[in-house]
Amino acid sequence: MLFLFGVITFIMTGARCEKPEVLVEVGSQAILPCKSSDISRVSPAIVWTKGDTSTVWRKTRSGLQSWGSKWSNKGNLRVRCPHSQFERGDYSLEINNVSEEDAGLYTCKVEHRGQVTVTDVMLRIIKVSISPPFPVWGNNILVTCNILPRPRDASVQWMLNNSPFVPRSAMATDKAESVVTEKATMKLSGNWTCVIGYEGKEGRASATLSVGGIVQPPKENTKLYAAVGSAVTLPCVFSSGLIPLSATWEKVKADSFSKSALDHLPPSFSQNPAQSSSDKSARLNDVGFEDEGEYRCSGTVEGQRLTQNMHLVVAKIVQSQKKNSVALTCELSDASEVTEYEWVHVIYDLNNTQSISDVRKGKTLSIKGSEENFGEWTCRFSGKEGILGNVTHHLQLMSGLSGKVTSSVSKNTGVIVALSFLLIVLLLVLVQVYKNHQRRKRIFQYPALETIVHTISNEREERERSRVKK
Structure with a gap:
């Protein structure tokens, strides 16, 4: 009798299904599953609640819908249950723009032909936060990954710009929250992603870190290329909104690791006083081969002395006379990044229209003493990421007669x-x-x-x- 009574009670009051887990990022859309195998054309009564007390969304058999006060603030309905899926037995709830307050246990009750099906769904919200939100280069930063409600067993993995990141110093309050402590540098700028693994499921959340400092050149010891006799800009641009104090330029002596071992700036070096407060770039108006080397730009921002080094590489063409020919050699003060040399012969017609008549490979170009080979020759040098720079030489007719x-x-x-x-x-x-x-x-x-x-x-x-x- 007791067994029969239990079966009848189970049929009349309904069945509670296994509780699924949903992991989503704060601000995204969450879909809480609720499905029934009993498919019928008769419209069921559906009730979604949070914590078994607060009504989220309700629909009666007659089709009348209602929302809880929290979910219909000023006519802004963040939740819905698509009717187009009802015929398939799918009564899943969609929550848009989820917040940390939305995390918790939800219950779906479907009453159909006297049977009630109950489904519990745990919604966990993942959030990545950065403090301070706009750190200056050299200051401490905290990158926090949090998940609400906090599960007992969960794995945390960090990704920086889609690559695994292993912090040098990290502390974990538990397996679902991790706080990374680092010194702010430009290398840490970009997209931080926290990947949460829990009971065979995976959820992730991201946040963008922008470090204030020198944004141009983008990295330390950037190589700049210029031809002898040309003009070149030495970039030194700070992040928008940062006003550096005591901005200075220095030239570091070759093979020197001491900050005090400085060289004289070239005679053609100049700074434009009309530049913006964040742009402290300089310019060399007439580059000489002796101007190659290390240059340093620095400025003080929020008590931090920010510096960025760059290396100026100077290119020139050396001409030498040989029997029945002329040799042109493309020389660089630093050719460590050069993978290919290309010579281009440029000619001009009566309308001064430029065209290319010949292209050759190699660091040294040998030219026979025929009249059609004289004129303008340009050496283009390239690296792994493309063309690095070029230098042009005008070959005179009398200088190569043979x-x-x-x-x-x-x-x-x-x-x-x-x-x-x-x-x-x-x-x-x-x-x-x-x-x-x-x-x-x-x-x-x-x-x-x-x-x-x-x-x-x-x-x-x-x-x-x-x-x-x-």
């Missing part, structure tokens, strides 16, 4: 020498003709003398004829 050009010059020289000799002979002939003319001109100025000369000449001819007759 081969056919040399023989052509030799032929032209012979022609010039021959013409010069003929000109000298012609000048001598003209001088002699001029002298004869002047002499005759002086004789014509004395007619009597001319007559005497003529008579003497005639008499001499007569005597010569008489001698011949005898």
Whole structure:
């Protein structure tokens, strides 16, 4: 009799199903499952409550719906139970924009044809918080992962920018809450994710950490590339809203690890006083090969002295003459990041339109002494992440004459020498003709003398004829 009474009571009052667990991030949507295997076209009565006392959502058999006062504040309904799923026996509850106060135990009661099915659902909310919310580089930060309600057994794993993160110092109040203590650096900026594992389920929550400090250059010892004779900007930009005090620039001597071992800044170094309060960038207007090396920008923010080092790499092209060719070598003060050199021959038409006529590989370029190879050559050097920089050299025609050009010059020289000799002979002939003319001109100025000369000449001819007759 007692067994029969228990079976009847179970059928009449309903059955309590296994309690599922739902883990969601604060501010997201939570779906609390409630399903029944008894599918019918007859509309059931459904009641969702929290803690068995507070009504969340209710629907009568007639279809009338009502919400608890907490869930319908000023007409903003954060919960709903989609009717389109009722025919499939799915009475799951959707909660939008969940808060930490929403965490707890929920109960779903479905009354259908005199049978009541009860489902308990535990909603756990995961939240990641960062303190202070906007730390300055060098200050202490706390990154906290919390889950409510706190389960007894749960695993916690940290991810930073989608990569596993193992904190150097961490303390765990229990297995569901972890507080990471670190010194704020730019490496810790980004997306922090807390992954909670509990009873075969996984939930995660994230928060973004922005560390205030020097954002440009983005990392320590960033390499900047510039060509000899060009202008280059040395970036030093602080986070928006930070106003550094006593911002200074220094050049560190090569192979020196001492802060006091400083070098002189280049003559073309200048800072723009019209820049914004957070931009302390500098500029080299005429880069020399000797300007390469380490530069340091620093400033004081909220009592912390922030510094960022950068390395200026200078590029130049060295030309050398060889037999029948010219060699161009692309030289860098630091080529540790260079993986490829590429030479580009640039030509210009009558409209000054630029075009590329030739592309070659290699650090050193050998050019034959033909006229079409002269002009502008640009060396582009690349690394693993793409093109690092370039330097241009103008190859003059006379500086590389050889081969056919040399023989052509030799032929032209012979022609010039021959013409010069003929000109000298012609000048001598003209001088002699001029002298004869002047002499005759002086004789014509004395007619009597001319007559005497003529008579003497005639008499001499007569005597010569008489001698011949005898």
